[in-house]
Amino acid sequence: MTRIAILLATYNGRAFIEEQLSSIMVPQGAALTLYCSDDGSTDGTPECVAAHCARVGWTHVALKGPSLGAFQENFRHLILQAGADHDFYAYCDQDDIWLPDKLERALAALAPVPVGTPSLYCGRTFILEPDGRRDRMSPLFAKPPCFANAIVQSIAGGNTMLINRTGFLLLRQAAAKGGFVAHDWFTYQIISGAGGRVIYDPEPCLLYRQHDGNLIGKNTGWRSSVRRMWWALNGRFHGWNTINAVLIAANQDLMTPDSRRVFGLFAGARTAGLPARLQALWRSGAHRQTKRGQVSLWAGCLLKRL
Numbered sequence: 001m002t003r004i005a006i007l008l009a010t011y012n013g014r015a016f017i018e019e020q021l022s023s024i025m026v027p028q029g030a031a032l033t034l035y036c037s038d039d040g041s042t043d044g045t046p047e048c049v050a051a052h053c054a055r056v057g058w059t060h061v062a063l064k065g066p067s068l069g070a071f072q073e074n075f076r077h078l079i080l081q082a083g084a085d086h087d088f089y090a091y092c093d094q095d096d097i098w099l100p101d102k103l104e105r106a107l108a109a110l111a112p113v114p115v116g117t118p119s120l121y122c123g124r125t126f127i128l129e130p131d132g133r134r135d136r137m138s139p140l141f142a143k144p145p146c147f148a149n150a151i152v153q154s155i156a157g158g159n160t161m162l163i164n165r166t167g168f169l170l171l172r173q174a175a176a177k178g179g180f181v182a183h184d185w186f187t188y189q190i191i192s193g194a195g196g197r198v199i200y201d202p203e204p205c206l207l208y209r210q211h212d213g214n215l216i217g218k219n220t221g222w223r224s225s226v227r228r229m230w231w232a233l234n235g236r237f238h239g240w241n242t243i244n245a246v247l248i249a250a251n252q253d254l255m256t257p258d259s260r261r262v263f264g265l266f267a268g269a270r271t272a273g274l275p276a277r278l279q280a281l282w283r284s285g286a287h288r289q290t291k292r293g294q295v296s297l298w299a300g301c302l303l304k305r306l
Contacts, residue, residue: 002030004103005086009065009074011039013094014048016209021052023098023206027107032058033086037078039065045094075158075183079168079175089168091158091183097128097207106162109199118167120191122156122184123201125208137204141289145198147259148285150188151248151266152241152297155289158184160205167191170254177250181240189248193259237296238305241270262286270306277301 006024010017026032034053038046046062053060063081066073075091082089088110090103106121113119126134141155149155161184163171171190180186192198245267252260265284269277281301288297300306 002027002088002107003086004030004032005082005089006032006034006092007075007078007082007089008034008036008049008092008094009039009071009078010036010041010045010049010094011065011071011074012041012043012045014041014043014045016095017045017048018052020092020094020096020098021049023096023100024092025098025100025103026058027104030103030107033061033083034058035061035063035078035082037063037065037074037081039069039074040067072180072182072186076175076179079171079183082168084165084169084172086168087165089163089165091161091187093159095209096125096159097209099205099207102205103162105201105203105205109201110162110164110197113164113197116166117164118170118191118194118196119164120167120187120196120198121160121162121201122188122198123160124204125157125160125206126204128207128209130210134207138208139290140202141200143287143289145188145192145200147189147192147255148262149287149289150185150192151244151262151284152286153288153293154182154185154188155200156184156188157208158182158187159208160201161187163187163191167196170194170196174247174251174254178247179243180247181243185244186247189244190251190254193248193251193255193263195256195259235305237300238270241306245270266306269301270304274302274304277304277306281306 036049066077109121110119124138127136128134174190248263262284265280266286268280288294
């Protein structure tokens with residue numbers, strides 16, 4: 001049996017949780033354990049999760065969340081508390097709809113990775129609008145996944161990710177040393193930084209539901225581009241990069257020499273004088289996936305907002 005752990009973070013998600021859980025199709029020859037960290041729901045979400053698991057025969061582990069009101073801390077709690085004996089780990093939001101072959105495709109993609117190599121599968125999503133339309137997909141990123149990209153950008157949602165045990169144990173080591181901006185960005189940074197295999201699927205694997213309660217929301221359209229450019233200029237990305245830098249610095253022992261080199265140069269691109277900042281960013285190779293993203297990256301460096 002292939003042992004798969006689903007790491008589900010919940011908070012007052014009863015409106016969509018049953019549809020989310022019903023969309024999870026367990027591949028043939030796999031056994032599923034669902035870890036649910038609930039962050040203080042008052043709408044009966046934990047009871048719904050428990051009832052569904054009992055009905056379909058999944059092993060269910062209920063965890064009391066950290067109650068900090070932060071989704072990233074809820075996922076960090078899951079990373080630290082989930083059992084270490086599963087073969088693969090998948091993050092799960094409380095309101096998406098997985099396509100039927102999501103786990104099967106992810107397992108097939110990671111199957112060729114040598115045993116002992118940290119590996120991460122991730123990919124695109126269909127955007128599910130409140131009226132039920134799914135007429136667009138999340139951006140298609142063409143540049144290969146790597147740490148020089150991960151240090152400044154997350155390319156896929158945590159809801160698309162499957163991680164092998166070696167990769168998950170790395171994440172547990174890293175997460176024990178401090179918090180992060182988002183679990184998906186953190187996962188991409190640590191696994192790529194450690195020289196692991198990151199497989200990005202250009203085909204969508206789930207329906208990413210849009211509604212008033214979204215904490216992040218879709219990354220498509222000109223409004224999203226303008227919003228992210230504003231974040232680069234008003235210091236929001238600078239704050240995120242600072243949080244990430246603290247955790248990366250604490251975990252350099254997990255990283256390859258080249259990743260440490262990239263990180264050191266990127267740190268210089270954030271703090272040095274103007275000419276040296278620009279030179280350090282160039283030498284680091286840090287990059288985003290799109291031209292507009294690159295413009296905002298260099299603008300942030302120029303204005304000391306990295």
